[in-house]
Amino acid sequence: MTATGEDREAAGPTTRGYWWWERRRSVALDVGLALFSALECGLEGVEFAGDTGLPVPLGVVFGFFAGAVLLVRRRWPIAVVLVSVATTPAEMGFLMGLVGLYTLAASDVPRRITVVLMSMSLVGTFIVTYVRLRQGVSASADFGPGDWYVPMLSLFMAVGLAAPPVLFGLYIGARRRLMESLRERADSLERELSLLADRAEERAEWARTEERTRIAREMHDVVAHRVSLMVVHAAALQAVAPKDPAKAVRNAALVGDMGRQALTELREMLGVLRTGEPMAARVTKVPLASVGRVAAAAPEDGPRLHEVETLVGESRAAGMTVELSVEGETRPYPPEVEQTAYRVVQEALTNVHKHAAGAKTWVRLAHRGAEVAMQVENGPSDSGTADAGLPSGGNGLVGMRERVLGLGGVFVSGPTDAGGFRVSAVLPDAGGAGA
Known part of the structure; x- marks a missing residue:
């Protein structure tokens, strides 16, 4: 046709x-x-x-x-x-x-x-x-007329009848092809815009999912450790109250202090969620190639690595035998690295309180040239205190792994030959940017 x-x-x-x-x-x-x-x-x-x-x-x-x-x-x-x-x-x-x-x-x-x-x-x-x-x-x-009259007039008539419609048709055809090309280009741009909009929607949905995961992880880290210590202290309080009232009073004071600390941390977190810029808004402003690293990054405010000693002291106050050793020269790290390291140690100690009450625990920190390593290992627990009866959602190890891998680190966990459990993690010094 x-x-x-x-x-x-x-x-x-x-x-x-x-x-x-x-x-x-x-x-x-x-x-x-x-x-x-x-x-x-x-x-x-x-x-x-x-x-x-x-x-x-x-x-x-x-x-x-x-x-x-x-x-x-x-x-x-x-x-x-x-x-x-x-x-x-x-x-x-x-x-x-x-x-x-x-x-x-x-x-x-x-x-x-x-x-x-x-x-x-x-x-x-x-x-x-x-x-x-x-x-x-x-x-x-x-x-x-002269000899030129008939040929010239014939040529004029022939050209006048053939050239104008052909030239006009060529112009209309070229204009039509140009319009079709522009229409195809506009359709192509519309399709590209639609794809970009779908991609932006996917990115926003991914960011919302990551934000929900991050909030759930933060809530778990803040609540689980404090509440676990409170339960342990409450159990100790119940055991020593008839025998040593003075120690019971001290344990009750510790329970109250830990409850107030937990409420304070929850209040601070809720305040950030109400007034601070959502992480989802920040995630959607970066390219998709960097979105995984941004989501793993924690807010600027949060626990730091030097607070691990206080964290260990709280576990000792709850009756746990904990040894802390630090290797290498202590130095500052990016906020997300320090917070992740702190949360790994915190969650590992919480798991010991939950599942291996009374077991001896070792916490090791190593500051190396381009990374920081941490390890929490507990020995076997007494048969009578093998489990403190605390509920567990099974998200502790998953949350630790997500944090560490999100910053480009290495995470390993599993039982030891002695019957205990070991959690090890290595984080790069440059955080997500150096992964």
Whole structure:
């Protein structure tokens, strides 16, 4: 199909199914042009029949069908031009020739075919005009123009009838192709914008999920350790109250202090959630390639590595036998590294309180050249105090692993040969940026 594409000039087809037409106005235009052309050729067929000696009805029918070929100009523009060239000697099809050349030039037909058919039409018009003018000049005794008159006028007529429709068709075809290219580009940009919007929505959803996970992890770290110590102290208080009232008073004071500390930390965290900038907002502002590292980063405020000694002291006050050893020169680390290291030690000690009450525990910190390592190991617990009866959601080790791996570190946990449990982690000095 060699349609001109005039139907595609609008935003989209409104009606389909009219053979090769896509719009009602295209059908009306082509039918109107075909009727007008058929009427013109039919009237010119009368003169053609008189010149050739054919019956007039036959000349009219011939002209009518020849002119009606214009109806298929969008489907077969080459056929319309060929019929126009063929009827040129009969001096009919003036409208069919103009419209056919325009449609051919505006269509997607190869340019070499357009040039050939245009040349045929131009040569045919020139020959017919030349012959008619020469006959007219020869029949007129009073009019004697020079030898240049007939060729020049014939050439002018041929070019005037062939060049304008072809040039106008080329312009319309180029404009239509440009519009289609711009429309395709706009559609492509719209698709890209849609993909970017979907990607941004996915990023925002990922950030919301990470924010919920981070809040749950922070709440677990803050509450689990303090409450575990409170339960341990409460159990000790219940055991020593009848025997040693003074020690019971001290344990009760420790329980109260730990409860107040837990409430203070919860209040501070809730205050940050109410007034501070959500981490999700920060995550959505960074490229997807960095989003994992940003989500792992903790807020600037939080526990630091030097507070591990206080953390160990609290466990000792709860009755746990804990040894703390530090290797290497102590130095400051990025906030997210220090907070993650603190939370790993805190959660490991909490697990000892929960599942290995009474077991001896070793906490080791090692400051190395480009990393900080920590290890919490407990020995086997007494059979009577193997479990403090504290509930466990099973998220402690998972949370520690997520924190460490989020900063590009290494996390290992598992039982020891002696019947205890060991938690080890190594964090790079540069935090998430150096991972």
